[in-house]
Amino acid sequence: MSEPKNLAIVGATGAVGEEMRLCLEQRDFPVKSLTLLASARSAGKRFPFRGEEIEVKELTHDSFEGIDIALFSAGGGISKEFGPSAAAAGCVVIDNSSAFRMDEDVPLVVPEINPDTARTAPRGIIANPNCSTIIALMGLAPLHEAFGLRSIIASTYQAVSGSGAQGIVELEEQVNAIATGGTFEPKVYPRQIAFNVIPQVDAFTDNGYTKEELKMLNEGRKILGLPELKVSCTCVRVPVYRSHSISITAQFERPVDVDAARAAYAGKAGVAVKDDPANGQFPVPLDTTGQDDCLVGRIRKNLVFKNALDLWVVGDQVRKGAALNAVQIAELL
Amino acid sequence: MSEPKNLAIVGATGAVGEEMRLCLEQRDFPVKSLTLLASARSAGKRFPFRGEEIEVKELTHDSFEGIDIALFSAGGGISKEFGPSAAAAGCVVIDNSSAFRMDEDVPLVVPEINPDTARTAPRGIIANPNCSTIIALMGLAPLHEAFGLRSIIASTYQAVSGSGAQGIVELEEQVNAIATGGTFEPKVYPRQIAFNVIPQVDAFTDNGYTKEELKMLNEGRKILGLPELKVSCTCVRVPVYRSHSISITAQFERPVDVDAARAAYAGKAGVAVKDDPANGQFPVPLDTTGQDDCLVGRIRKNLVFKNALDLWVVGDQVRKGAALNAVQIAELL
Secondary structure (H helix, E strand, C coil), rough: CCCCCCEEEEEECCCCHHHHHHHHHCCCCCCEEEEEEECCCCCCCEECEEEEEECEECCCCCCCCCCCEEECCCEEEEEEEHHHHHHHHCCCCCCCCCCCCCCCCCCEEECCHHHHHCCCCCEEEEECCCCCHHHHHHHHHHHHHHHHHEEEEEEEEEEEEHHHHHHHHHHHHHHHHHHCCCCCCCCCCCHHHCCCCCCCCCCCCCCCCEEHHHHHHHHHHHCCCCCCCCCEECCEEEECCCCCEEEEEEEEEECCCCHHHHCCCCCCCCCCEECEHCEEEECHHHHHCCCCEEEEEEECCCCCCCCEEEEEEEECCCCHHHHHHHHHHHHHH | CCCCCCEEEEEECCCHHHHHHHHHHHHHCEEEEEEEEECCCCHHCCCEEEEECCCCCCCCCCCCCCCCCCEECHHHHHHHHHHHHHHHHHCCEEECCCCCCCCCCCCCCCCCHHHHHCCCCCCCEECCCCHHHHHHHHHHHHHHHHHEEEEEEEEEEEEEHHHHHHHHHHHHHHHHHHCCCCCCCCCCCCCCCCCCCCCCCCCCCCCCHHHHHHHHHHHHHHHHCCCCCCCEEEECCCCCCCCCCEEEEEEEECCCCCHHHHHHCCCCCCCEEEEEECCCEEECCHHHHHCCCEEEEEEEEEECCCCCEEEEEEEEECCCHHHHHHHHHHCCC
């Protein structure tokens, strides 16, 4: 790895921002200095980093002088407002929002899949993909290499921490209210999330799909370099605190085989197979919580389409789906 | 409706047995007498029915003298042991287990879909289909009529009451233990179900699919009379108390259209459309809990396959997925 860098985290007090700090520490990233940035409301808060305490500073357009890499995770609005000025100050922006993902001159990177695309970032901005997309592709990329991916049909089981700390609080509060006979009003989600599932993640678009559902299509094409890839997705919020699960039917160009599919993951970084139905082994969200690796299981020959597999992919969307992936992009630089 | 009948419920103290009693009452079924049968352990318990109390009797091979219709919901073992003797005693058996569903001389009936098949029951046994299959088909049958069903890809979100009262208790106990910092050991499910999802419902078969996943294939073909129907299914248990949800991609013989799909449900009994994304309207499990009708929403043109739709179907699996469907079969007789 190259010489130590001056890093900044924008949105340092959010769930993903906090996880970015942890990832930098745990992966022993060569940090010369770490600047934590957030809104004025959060300025002054202190967070530990490598045995020291770092005070959160207010994010301004002058925050990026001398910063080499800025990890943004404060929503699309903040990225659009401050990303370009950060890049103009000479720092590389790694942005976790959807603000720039589909821009042609912004690489969209999963380091295990398309690391080379991170080399050219004409605007000084590199985008971190959508969390469900990262997790699905971590499960699909080795199969794509083996069999040639043609289409994806996916149904997601998405954890509440995908909505940040407020999603966690909402689930906790509703569970408590139900246990004590209290009342509550859904705030973060359109319906009660405790002991319920909600087939809406992000806003609806004109064709009836939500934005979240179209991300796997658009981002998947860009990351895999497959402009003809077809994807149809149904995104569902479930009362799980952390880790997204995705039920996938994937069709391939070439004939598939379950054993060959399992073997395709051998030696692949960031993904492991947990798939032994005879011994009751398959991945669940609790398995990947706080873990770097995505897990793949329930690999079966699809019973409808030729050259198709059904599989079940699980990953920690705060970690590999967001913070870890951003830090891994920084490691590529 | 014909003259009042002598009815028996086998498994009267279980979740579905209790719901059968409620359905008979609520639907004003012409009951001449109601006999509640269960294991010796439950004999003597008393349940209300139309203002009276009925004492549960022990199930024996002599229990069916004078009974016209017996609703069985006490597991496949009990059905296999007592179903034939009940039929031999001249009573029609409506069986909620999987014991006889695939037998050629046993009709498998969803009254809204294939009521005519209930007319001929050479062995005196009529089978009630699997809960997820009933709910999926309630959503698909009107579309099949409109466009000609060719294949189904489904991912389920199945409530714990699908495992009976013990599934409900397990979720409650785990949620309580987590809230109070206590410990617990999963008993009903292979993994923790609270704040988790488990991609295993029923036992695994040799091809990696679970029995539950293959039911939608085999039972779907039989109910719809489509021996060539292709179905690939992933069944997942979620921490919801009641009502199954199913994310479905269905391919049809003829061109599809979202408006025509919604219109296909007009006037259909037992199923309603709740599908207005612009106004945030879609079905969730809480909507159908304790309700007769299945709800369909999130109807979209599938983005992968020609002539295909994505949709989201929700239904109370204790009710329409089991008890209500059995009582509706009895009403056909």
